[in-house]
Amino acid sequence: MYSESDLLPLSALQHICFCERQCALIHIEQVWLENRFTAEGRLLHERVDTSKSEKRRDVRIAFGLPLRSLRLGLVGRADVVEFHRQKTPEGKTIWQPFPVEFKRGKPKKDNCDKIQLCAQALCLEEMLAFRIDDGALFYGKTRRRQDISFSEALRQETEQMATRLHALFDARRTPPPVFDKRCPSCSFISYCLPEKLDGSRSVSRYLDSIRGGK
Template sequence: MSTGSEPIPLSAVQHAVYCLRQAALIHLERLWADNRFTAEGDVLHAVADKGGTRRARGVRRVLSLPLASARLNLSGIADLVEFLPGPGGETPFPIEYKRGRPKLHRADEAQLCAQALCLEEMTGAPVPEGALYYAQTKRRVTVPFDAGLRALTEATVADLAALFAAGRTPPPTGQRSRCKACSLIELCRPDSYARPVRVWRDRMLARALADPPTPEAE
């Protein structure tokens, strides 16, 4: 079980913005379940996870770069960081690979911003923006690390620190629409997950009782 003294995983920021209970189930209770979405994400990250450094058009590109922030007690791995050359030195530009397409919520952006906060602390250089690469659209979406996103990210990290220190999983989210795509729905909401099966069973049972089969004549 995670404790307040252990670093908060960067991935937990994305989980917590999406659903704090999901973050607790994964990072406190160590529960995980794969579905189609998580499997697609695993395939997408396979290349980045190989690591390595490359140069292209004067840009240093580092795959699978370890990151950490002592101030925020964060640690994790960046899929890709491009170090852009400039007159004042290199400017880090983090890039996170995601399956699907851009979301209506800011969970992906907050995870990327958390990487930027780590990079700023590690390099001493400002990180004004980064990008999310979505596999479905095959395009980068530039993410400015403005004051609002930084505030959301730091507040989420504070929520996670309190969550880990308390060691208690919060109740299910009221935003039930987010549960549909969550691989943990069967573990988080077993009654909700099983409801369609029960409805079908009860309907079939009621139909059978209302119109019982006629025994064949001997």
């Protein structure tokens, strides 16, 4: 169990899954560089957060719901959590939580978005003492939902990523850059300098060299 002071941003899971260096730049060095993709994503989330709750027959919808897990050491907010009215075999009425995360682009080949959504579900399970088997990712580019099942494999991967995130924060060290196919779409490419730095040179030393320093 983590203490309140140890809690890390749940959103950082998506960043560390995409790139540990990007995650460190954002959450340890406190650097934020915006491009068209991040701006579109921010505007999408702002639109989602305009309402607090809605009720539609057998579904109650909460927007911007605060989340926390002392077991994983995470804190954040869910874009949307739907609560679906269901009947148990005993005839009891329950409200089944169903988290929905909004993304600006289209479904990804990796598990970054799925891990972030699964972390939200694990937080809700801890907070509500309620098993959550499914959620959804809504992509702005396709305007469609992608249903996600929280399998044991995905749960384990999410917990492992949370452990990696805490290890990164504990180390307080930004990993060296590695240039690959992810870099051209990253808003940090001009700051990260993955093609210029080989891991043995710092950003400051590289900037000194192009200014004529040694």
